[in-house]
Amino acid sequence: MKEAKSTGDLRTILHYMKGYTFYYVVAVLSTALSILFSRLIPLVVKFTIDNIISNKNIESKFLSSIYYEFGGREFFLRNLWLVGLIVVVFAFFNSFFSFLREKMAGYTSENFAKKLRDDLYNVILKAEYGFYSRFQSGDVIQRCTSDVETIRRFIAADAISIWRIIFTIFLALFVMLKLNVKMTLASSAMIPALFGSSLYFFVKVKRYFEKVDEAEAAVTTVVQENITGVRVVKAFTREEYEVKKFLEKNTEYRKLDLKLLKLFANFWSISDFLAFSQFVFTIIFGTYFTVKGEITVGTLIVFTTYVGMLMWPVRELGILLSNFGKVKVSLKRVNEILSEKLENLEDGREIKLNGDIEFRDVWFGYNPEHPVLKGVSFKISKGEKVAFFGGTGSGKSTVISLLMRLYDLDSGKILIDGIDIREIPKSALRKNIGQVPQEAFVFSKTVRENIAITKPDSDIEEIILSAKLASVHDDIVKFERGYDTLVGEKGITLSGGQRQRLTIARTLVNDYPILIFDDSMSAVDTETERKILEAIRKRSENTTTIIVSHRISSIKDADKIIVFENGVVTAIGNHEELVNHPGLYQRVWRIENVLKLTETGE
Ligand SMILES: Nc1ncnc2c1ncn2[C@@H]1O[C@H](COP(=O)(O)OP(=O)(O)OP(=O)(O)O)[C@@H](O)[C@H]1O
Structure with missing residues (x-):
């Protein structure tokens, strides 16, 4: 069996980013550069205040040589516009690299999502038949759309933000520590509390997000069901009941949403307070150290600006870490589909079958512990018109699924033209069987x-x-x-x-040499059904035809009728033989006759 690409959680991301990693690296580097340029601006302000206006010594030899090369303080005082120009240039580079970051991350993530969706679609079309009964269609669609989008957004935004935050924190701490250690400690005292509260909050709030999602889905389901089943609602005058049901679900949704908003209000107020306290701390300590002469006014400005720049990323880190949980869930859901076995249609040989069919003691169960077919045996010759008759759930459609190799049987043999169907490539087999499904x-x-x-x-x-x-x-x-x-x-x-x-x-x-009508004329009246079957009989004498039906009137002209009861063939014969043989067929025939007589009033 061929298997779809099955990769572990995060490895899926790396797998689907292949071919685009270069662009992603450019996005990460652009993030670093844009941070660098934006964090340089406060340092230019510090230089202007401390070194140009206040005429303090320049500590860096490199800066000092450039400064004096241009003509020193006199020159810069006369040309203060140059400082403004440097700030503008830095701001420009900051914007340029931000643009590059967005473009490259967007390009990578969109291509990632496309490749992933292509592979998912491939699995959806080519998976083994059991896949379609194990997964609900709505769920599969959601995995291919919202889950892929969650992962795409993570790559385009969250993962980049994590890098941005790491660069910001490291750069800010590096510059701050270089300027003054004591001030750095005072300016970051609240950061652990801020980060901790943000992480705690977003982990807690995740549960509510899930509840709100479920409540929203419940509202959508009610609407969807009522639109699809509007005929039933109107026919049984259930409008009031359905409106009440909707009100209940909608009220629950509002309740949970309000609770979520309240939690957010609490969080923002607490974290605003912590952030503001950190700011006040920095100003108080900064002013004290400035008055004492331990730091310059320019350094104080750098610290106050950097503290402002640090607060938001620290809060955001909590959000991102908690979002990461969502991404892992989406990855798991997507991986479940990707790891589905693909159906092997085998080689593409063209084989023309005659249409002799034989089932030899076939046993099969969708769950092997509960067999649905229990030793089914019958023979159908080329060109025969055969009917499968039996109550619902007796196994008729299962026999057809096995004949088409949608499932593999547990034991026994199915032969077409004397060949075991496992030796006929699936694609060739299906090209020989024309099936009209239920x-x-x-x-x-x-x-x-x-x-x-x-x-x-x-x-x-x-x-x-x-x-x-x-x-x-x-x-x-x-x-x-x-x-x-x-x-x-x-x-x-x-x-x-x-x-x-x-x-x-x-x-x-x-x-097709074999035609199967799986209860496919239930919405056609008996007269038209008879006309269709007669036309088919006339057109192709050599075609083996199987008709599955609950109506005896539709099958009584068949050459052979095979009666199924609870996964077992209980009788085989033509109509005349079966009505004279005690059993299910005879009973149903009698009931149909009584009904016909009642209808005609005879
Ligand atoms: N995909 C499936 N997974 C698990 N069980 C199944 C599946 N399809 C059918 N069954 C079960 O197998 C049994 C036989 O079903 P099958 O559809 O073959 O009956 P049937 O005779 O064609 O019924 P009907 O005339 O109502 O279509 C039933 O008990 C049914 O619930």
Whole structure:
């Protein structure tokens, strides 16, 4: 079995960033440079106040040589605009590198998301059949959209922010420690408390976020259910009940949202207080040290500016660390899909089958401990018209799924033309079986395209012929645009019977040696059903046809009827034989007859 790329949590990010790491490194370096330029500005202000205006000695030899090269204090006092220009240049570089950071991080993250979505879609289409019953479609869609978006945002914004914060803190601490150790301690005294409170808060609030998400989903579900099931709501006059149900869910949602807002209000006020206290601390100590002559006015300005610059990143770090939990959950959900086994369609050999089918003592269970088929055996010869009859859940559709190798059987053998189907490549096998499934699904395409799906190169004559065989042609020509009418979600709504007949036409347009109608005429009246089956019988004498149905009237003309009860074949014979043989078929036949007599009043 082929396996989709299954990577551990964070390794998934690295895996999908391959080919774009260079751009991401540029984004991280740009972050560092933009921080550097923005943090240089307060140092220029300090230099102007301390060294140009107050004429203090320049400690750095390098700076001193440049300063005197230009003409020293006299020159700069006359040309103070130069200082302004330097600030503008630094501000420009800060903005430029910020721009580069956003562009590169955005480029990397968008390409990452595209690659990831492509792979997810590949798994969704090619996974083994069991995948589709294990995962709900809404959940899969959410994993491919919101979860991918959560990870993308983490790469584009949060991960970059973590770098930004680390650079900011290190650079600020480095400069501050170089200027004055005591002042640095006084200016960062509150930082651990601020960081701790932010982390505590965001870890705590995460639980509420989850609750609010669930409450929001509950509101959406009620709306979605009512839009989809509006006919049922109106038919049973359940409007008031549904409105009440919505009110309850909506009130719960508001309650939790308000609680969340209150928690945020608490957090911002406490952290504002801590941040402000840190600021006051810095001013008080700074003024004291300035008066004592331990630091200069310029240094005081640097400290007050840097403290302001440090406060927000420290608070943000708490948010980012708690967000990281969300990203890990999304990664896990995405990885669950990526690690699904892909169905191996085996080689692409073209094989034309005849249509002799044999089941030999077949056992199968979706869960092996609870077998659904318990020793099923039967034979169908090429060209035979066979019916599967049985109550709901007796295993008829499962037999068809096994025949198409959607699942592998647990024991026994299935043979087509005497060949074990495990030896026939899946793609070749399925190209020989035309199945009309229970659910008549139409795509958002034209009638013509919908029919031609099984044979894209079919011409309009073939399409019309199969539509006639499926007794849907007369309906189609009544549509305003005939075969070019758009159907499905974006087009006109077809009735249940029209949809079923359209899917029958779709299967008939291709010349399959084996045809299966899995309860696919339930919305078609008995007369039309008989017409369709007769037309198919006439068209292809050599086609093996299997009809699954609950209605005896639909299958009584079959060459052979196979009766299923609780996963076991309990009788095989034609209609005459079975009505004369005590058992399920005879009982149902009698009930149908009684009902018919009651209806006609005889
Ligand atoms: N994908 C699945 N996973 C687990 N159990 C399943 C799955 N599909 C069917 N079953 C179970 O297997 C049993 C046989 O189902 P199957 O669909 O084959 O019956 P059926 O005779 O075709 O019924 P119906 O006429 O109602 O379509 C049932 O008990 C059903 O609940």
